[in-house]
Amino acid sequence: MTNETAGAEPGQSIPPDAAVLALxxxxxxxCSYESPNGPRVDGNWNPQISLDLQTGSTALGPDVREVVLTVTVSAKIGDVTIFLVEI
Structure with missing residues (x-):
């Protein structure tokens, strides 16, 4: 085992009151997946891919927080949605 703190450069010390992050x-x-027009797409398609990330957090206790990451990915050709994934 080592006495060095992860993330510290060799020879560098971290203050004892530094914040600690632990999952x-x-x-x-x-989780959801929709492919309303997937079967109608031919092999020569060039979709517009959209990626949306959202975060939020809630305090659960004095030093405990719940962090929520929402990811939405969609592929469209014009106004037609090919697929939509939400996690």
Whole structure:
């Protein structure tokens, strides 16, 4: 084992009152996939891909927070949605 703190440069010390981040659990709250027009797409398609990331957090205790990351990916050709994924 080592006495060095992860993230510290060799010879550099971290103050004892420095904030510490520790993941306690990771889980999937919700997931959905829709492909309303997937079967109608031919091999020569050039979709517009959209990626949306959103974050939020809630205090659960004095030093505990729940952080939620929402990811939405969609592929469209014009106004027609080929697929939509939400996690």
């Amino acid at each position: 306690q659990s990771v889980y999937l709250k919700d």
